[in-house]
Structure formats: structure tokens, C-alpha cells
Amino acid sequence: MPIDEARSKFYSALQLEKLDAVYVPTEEALGLVTAKPVIAERDSPPFDRSAVDGYALRAKDTFGASQHSPETLRLVREDDVRSGELREIWTGESMPKGADAVIMLEQAEKIGEKVQVFSSLPTGANVSRKAEDIEEGEVVVEEGERLKPQHLGLLASIGIEKIAVTGRPRVALAATGSELVPFGGKFEPHRIIEVNSLILSGMCSELGAEAFSLGIAEDDESEIEMKIREGLARADLVITTGGTSVGLHDLVPKVLEHIEPRCVIVHGVCMRPGMPTALAVIDNKPVIVLSGNPVAAMIGFEVFVRPLIGHLLGAKDTSRIKIRVRLTRRVAGALGRRVFLRVRIFEKDGRYLAEPVRAKGSGIITTVSRADGYVIIPEDREGLRDNEVVDAHLF
Amino acid sequence: MPIDEARSKFYSALQLEKLDAVYVPTEEALGLVTAKPVIAERDSPPFDRSAVDGYALRAKDTFGASQHSPETLRLVREDDVRSGELREIWTGESMPKGADAVIMLEQAEKIGEKVQVFSSLPTGANVSRKAEDIEEGEVVVEEGERLKPQHLGLLASIGIEKIAVTGRPRVALAATGSELVPFGGKFEPHRIIEVNSLILSGMCSELGAEAFSLGIAEDDESEIEMKIREGLARADLVITTGGTSVGLHDLVPKVLEHIEPRCVIVHGVCMRPGMPTALAVIDNKPVIVLSGNPVAAMIGFEVFVRPLIGHLLGAKDTSRIKIRVRLTRRVAGALGRRVFLRVRIFEKDGRYLAEPVRAKGSGIITTVSRADGYVIIPEDREGLRDNEVVDAHLF
Numbered sequence A, B: 001m002p003i004d005e006a007r008s009k010f011y012s013a014l015q016l017e018k019l020d021a022v023y024v025p026t027e028e029a030l031g032l033v034t035a036k037p038v039i040a041e042r043d044s045p046p047f048d049r050s051a052v053d054g055y056a057l058r059a060k061d062t063f064g065a066s067q068h069s070p071e072t073l074r075l076v077r078e079d080d081v082r083s084g085e086l087r088e089i090w091t092g093e094s095m096p097k098g099a100d101a102v103i104m105l106e107q108a109e110k111i112g113e114k115v116q117v118f119s120s121l122p123t124g125a126n127v128s129r130k131a132e133d134i135e136e137g138e139v140v141v142e143e144g145e146r147l148k149p150q151h152l153g154l155l156a157s158i159g160i161e162k163i164a165v166t167g168r169p170r171v172a173l174a175a176t177g178s179e180l181v182p183f184g185g186k187f188e189p190h191r192i193i194e195v196n197s198l199i200l201s202g203m204c205s206e207l208g209a210e211a212f213s214l215g216i217a218e219d220d221e222s223e224i225e226m227k228i229r230e231g232l233a234r235a236d237l238v239i240t241t242g243g244t245s246v247g248l249h250d251l252v253p254k255v256l257e258h259i260e261p262r263c264v265i266v267h268g269v270c271m272r273p274g275m276p277t278a279l280a281v282i283d284n285k286p287v288i289v290l291s292g293n294p295v296a297a298m299i300g301f302e303v304f305v306r307p308l309i310g311h312l313l314g315a316k317d318t319s320r321i322k323i324r325v326r327l328t329r330r331v332a333g334a335l336g337r338r339v340f341l342r343v344r345i346f347e348k349d350g351r352y353l354a355e356p357v358r359a360k361g362s363g364i365i366t367t368v369s370r371a372d373g374y375v376i377i378p379e380d381r382e383g384l385r386d387n388e389v390v391d392a393h394l395f
Helices: A003-013 A149-157 A196-207 A221-234 A252-259 A294-313 A365-369 B003-013 B149-157 B196-207 B221-234 B252-259 B294-313 B365-369
Strands: A021-025 A054-057 A071-076 A085-089 A101-104 A108-111 A114-117 A139-141 A162-166 A170-176 A180-182 A192-194 A210-217 A237-241 A264-267 A278-282 A285-290 A322-327 A338-348 A351-356 A373-377 A389-394 B021-025 B054-057 B071-075 B085-089 B101-104 B108-111 B114-117 B139-141 B162-166 B170-176 B180-182 B192-194 B210-217 B237-241 B264-267 B278-282 B285-290 B322-327 B338-348 B351-356 B373-377 B389-394
Touching: A003 A264, A003 A278, A003 A294, A054 A071, A054 A114, A139 A149, A139 B365, A149 B192, A149 B196, A149 B294, A149 B365, A170 A196, A170 A221, A180 A210, A192 B149, A196 A210, A196 A237, A196 A294, A196 B149, A210 A221, A221 A237, A221 A252, A221 A285, A237 A294, A252 A264, A252 A278, A252 A285, A285 A294, A294 A338, A294 A365, A294 B149, A322 A338, A322 A373, A322 B322, A338 A389, A351 A373, A351 A389, A365 B139, A365 B149, B003 B264, B003 B278, B003 B294, B054 B071, B054 B114, B139 B149, B170 B196, B170 B221, B180 B210, B196 B210, B196 B237, B196 B294, B210 B221, B221 B237, B221 B252, B221 B285, B237 B294, B252 B264, B252 B278, B252 B285, B285 B294, B294 B338, B294 B365, B322 B338, B322 B373, B338 B389, B351 B373, B351 B389
Parallel strands: A071 A085, A170 A210, A170 A237, A180 A192, A237 A285, A322 A351, B071 B085, B170 B210, B170 B237, B180 B192, B237 B285, B322 B351
Antiparallel strands: A021 A162, A054 A085, A054 A101, A071 A114, A108 A114, A264 A278, A278 A285, A322 A389, A338 A351, A338 A373, A373 A389, B021 B162, B054 B085, B054 B101, B071 B114, B108 B114, B264 B278, B278 B285, B322 B389, B338 B351, B338 B373, B373 B389
């Protein structure tokens, strides 16, 4: 099935809502996603205040003042500035009554209890007006925004101490394959170290989801079923790796159909790598069956899991950053399949060039670890031309 | 002083080396920076193994086989395949003696103890050769690489359980200003909530540094000195915010000169915002004196602190991702100063457009929280033209 059709069938079989909101302290919210618009509860500034260090005064007292013919005003300390007077004021300090402008220290010179003013100011000069930045009731951060340091600063500046963010999606990862041994155990040269749960849990964590591993299931239907049932009970989304090829051990889709008949919506997608991907829905929870090949599993995650996590988070955008790149050589595609070509990107003469990463062998995990991103070769193209300008999605 | 000159003077006054390496378990190394090249300790694959589920056989026994005239071979279970024989094999399993190719399950049909083979294979077909992905002694991840999920997967796949990464730089943050109150305390409308330490510690943490706050110093020389001395004792890098303008409270540079005469290398930089930035070196530790204005502090961090943290980490590249954007309107620059213009970026007809964010008031923290990145207006330009194509640095 073509990718777009697979995605649309899968998503229409799911009634997926974003996860419930939780309140977290503003200082712990970096990277989380706002669950609703954040509304200002007060004006900012809360009153008229000075934007500079200087002297608060009446603008009309400075009319005509210049470097060569300064006006001389009288320094006062009262919180009421009358005509002919000025008062010292710091950045952020509230404006004294009567004053409507602030002259900067550099444009004034204090001589005893007098101050010479060397510049003519308009009304309001160097004054931050009450509510000019933010009005009470205004949306200061939109819903679905991933919080950056500056958002936290903004929210803190107006006294917002807790923010409603979407809970982290829980993702259960089950690896299948009798040939697998867990990472960190004793090295057995004739078995393969299971690395997909490490890679995919890293990808989840980069997106703001929390992954946990269910361990390895042997190629045995009841063992696989147990893992999937555990995943469904504990997580918002279940991912399996391995056991989905059309080969001898094509077990996972079979087990899924056993758990719930007709739950497998898609089995086999026109993409490379990742052809044997399967997508199922059980109890309105998505189960994504990825290839055991780490690169195919990563690309399957990109295509099917990344948008799902974005949806569970209610995030405005979870797609990777795209940049325009120029290919350094022609590459072959695969008519009828969408190809995800890993590329290394470098800058030359102010332009980005993308060099396809050559696979040395079949264990193509080195092609992603050496790559900076991927380029898509569409289904209807036999390949991409040398020097062709395309989008690269950055890892 | 122009930015480039300030940077070069500051860096030459520092003999900054990257921090010491620490060993962390591979599964905890996401986002950390490799302190040395990671070398493979074994071949991958460790032996010849099958890349598919199928039957291991001798390629020459398949010569001439096709859909219409299959070759029939005898199924054996021994770990030694002779001419005319084949053996079941799974993906990843080691090749049995005598076999030099694998036929995929889909291209064969088992009938009792015989298997019909429908395709002619070259020697080595569907076999992953020993060491074809990675050779023992090869560099698999370079020094200075920020570890992504796929790097961890690669390292785990060849049994590397601990990785030498650079320790996290410790950054001490001190805010100065008698007008400030700490975030989270009681709201006092006539004072300003201190948010720079929240913003800057978020920026540090995004880069992989660990920031801690020294709290707020009143506008008092001995209090400021105490904070800076504490920062120098506990951190690799000290940042202060506030107290650096040319105004009444230009205290921090004065305190620094008191701690160590002539330690202030730069005071005042031709940039907007961020003009009153100062840079000092004490005991070979960098002290960066940023404006108290949150936006100016952020831009000062971008320009002076970001590359320093990259250097302490020994990271290959810590600059922000740049994309080419087209401005939606002309903007004024400031001849002789480098201007950092905050922009909102959106996609239209496959192109990125950048719209300058207008500041409503002076408390321009909303201009960064609404922005997706910034565009630089060079010192020698009066402004940028409507529709001009420039680089945007992404937040």
C-alpha cells in the first residue's frame, strides 16, 4: 500500500485524542507542549515605568534643548515631578506622578542639585506604558506550542507559575526474534544484539514521549502475544520490531489478528526501507509493527510514529526541520516506492550540498549514524538527478 | 567594539581547553558529545551471516533456475551444506559451512524434504560478509559528535557499553539589580520578576551544559563581588545579567576590575540588542556580563556564550540550524552595528517566508517568544530589502 493511503487508512481507523493535561511548574516545562492557550492574568508592564536609567521629567520642559543649548532643571526626590523639575529613575522603576518622559543619563549632566538636559524629548520618550507588552486576558503562548526557554521567561515575567502541558505519551517497545540478545549482556557472537529499543526510545525521548522496553520475545506466538498485551495495558502506543517480514517468522501480524480479528489495517507499505511495516488498531490503541532492521525501523518510526506522537501531544508541528540541498550525485529510486535516502550535508560557498551515504554492507545502521538527514525520492521518480535541489529532513 | 573583534580579543585572552572526559553507559549518552573517536573493538558482522529468511545453499547449484524451470535441492539440517543440498536459515544466522548464498523464502517452495528453487543466484547473494559493515579498529563515531539515537544503536550493536563523553560545562548565573525579585515569590507590582536565569539556564541545558543560579545581587558592589567569586569557584563559566549599562548602576564591570585589574577585555559591543555586553577573563575563566534586558541577554548568549560552551564540550558544531528565507517586508538596520532581527517563519508554496516580529512595546521578550529564529542585518547595511533572501537561524 502506498504510504499516504496507509497513513490515511490507519488514522481513520483510530479515534485518537490528545492526552490529558497536567500542570507543571514553569521552570520544569522546557520542551513540553502547552495543552491550552496560556492567558495573561495581568498587564505587563503593570504600570508606566522607565525603560532606561535617567531622569523622569515633563517632556515639554525639554522642548528646544540641544547639545549647544541645554535646558537646566531642578533635581527633586519626591514622587511628584512638577514643571521645571526632574527625578532620578532606574530602568523598570515606576514613573513618578507628573512625569511623562525619561531623559537618559548620557543626555544629561548633573551639577549639584541641577541637571542640564541636552536633548528635546517627545511625550512618552523612554517610558514603557502600562500593558504595552501584554494585556490582561491576552493569549501569550498558544496551545500546542513546544516550550522554549524564551516562553518560560515570558510566562515567568508575568507571574505564571504553573503551565498546563500535555502528559508525555507512553510508548511500549517490544523486540521479537530468537536471534536477539539484550544489549549489555554477555557477548555471544552468533546472536544479534537488540538495539532497536535503544534507538526508538531515544527518538521517543527527543519528541517528548516516554518509552519503556518490554524486552525481547522469542519467535513464539504466545510470548509475542503476552508482550503486546502488556504493552496495550501500560502504554498509549505499542511498537514491535522484527517478526514482520514475509518470511518464516512473520509472526507479529498473525498474533495481532489472533488478539483481535481484522485489527491489522495495513501490512506492507510501498517504501524503502521499511516495506514490511504493519499497522494495527486494538482497543483504539495504535500498534506499529516495524521491521527488525534498525534503519527500516527508524524510517518506519519517522513515517508512522512521529506524527502519532505529535497528535497525542497535541503539538502544532512535530515534523523535522527541512532545508534545501543540492545533491552531489545522481541516485536511483524505486518506481512505485517512496525511498528514504540518507545523506550527509555540508556547506560550500554558502549552499548546502547533500551527499548520499553509501552503504558498505547490508547492516546499514552505519548509513544513518553517518547521515545528517534524509531526502525523499518520490514514488513516481526513477531517481534524482545530479545537482538536483531537494528538501533534506534533518536528524 | 565590533562583534568579530570582541570575540577574537576575548578568545585570545582565554586559554580554554575542553573539559575532561567521563565514561557513561551507552544507553544514557543521548545528546552528549564524544570526547574521543569511538573505535570498533570487533568486526561487524562478526562472521558471514544471512541477510534474509530463506535457505543457505551453493550458488552454483542454482545456475539456470527460473520460475519456469526450477532446480530441486535436498533439505538438510547439518551445519555443512554440500552440492545439491540446502538448509533453512534465518536473518542474522551464521552461514553453514559450504554454503555461499541464500535464496529467499519467496523464491523457493518446500515440498517434503525437497525444495524447489525458482531463481539463479550469484555467489554471495543475500549474505552479509564478516566485517562488511565495520572492521575492528575502525572509527565508528568521530570525536566531538553529539550523540543521536542512531549512534547509540550503532555502538550498542557492536557491544560498546560505555562511551567517553565530555563532562557537562557548569555555568553559574548571577542576576543583578535592586529592582528584581526572584520568580516564584510573592508578586510585588513595583518590582520586576527576575527571568534571565530561567531563560539562560534553558539555553544552557539545550546545549548540554548545566546551569545553576547564584540568585539575585542587589546593586551593591560587595554583594555582586561575592556572587561572582562564588561563580568562579564553582563553575567553568560565569554569566551575569544586568548592571552593565552605561547608566547609574554600571556596577558589574567595575566589580570585575576590582577583583582583577584589566580583566575586562571588552565593554560595549556594536550589536543590537546587546550593546552593553562586557567580556572578562579571571583565572582563565570566562565571565560574560550580559544586559538585564531578557532579549539582549539571549542575543548576547547566542553570540558569546554558545560558542564557548561548544568549545568546552569539544563539540564539532554548536551553531543553530540555518535556513534560507525570504523577508516579507523591508527592515531598517543600524549602520555600524550588527542587528539581530527576530522573525516568524512560515512555509508558502514550498518556500520559507520570514516576517519580522514587531515589538509592541519595550519589554520585547514577546518578540522572541513569538519568533522562530533570527536574521542578521550586517554592520555595513542600512537595512534589508523587501523580498530579500537571507539566512534565518532557528530557535
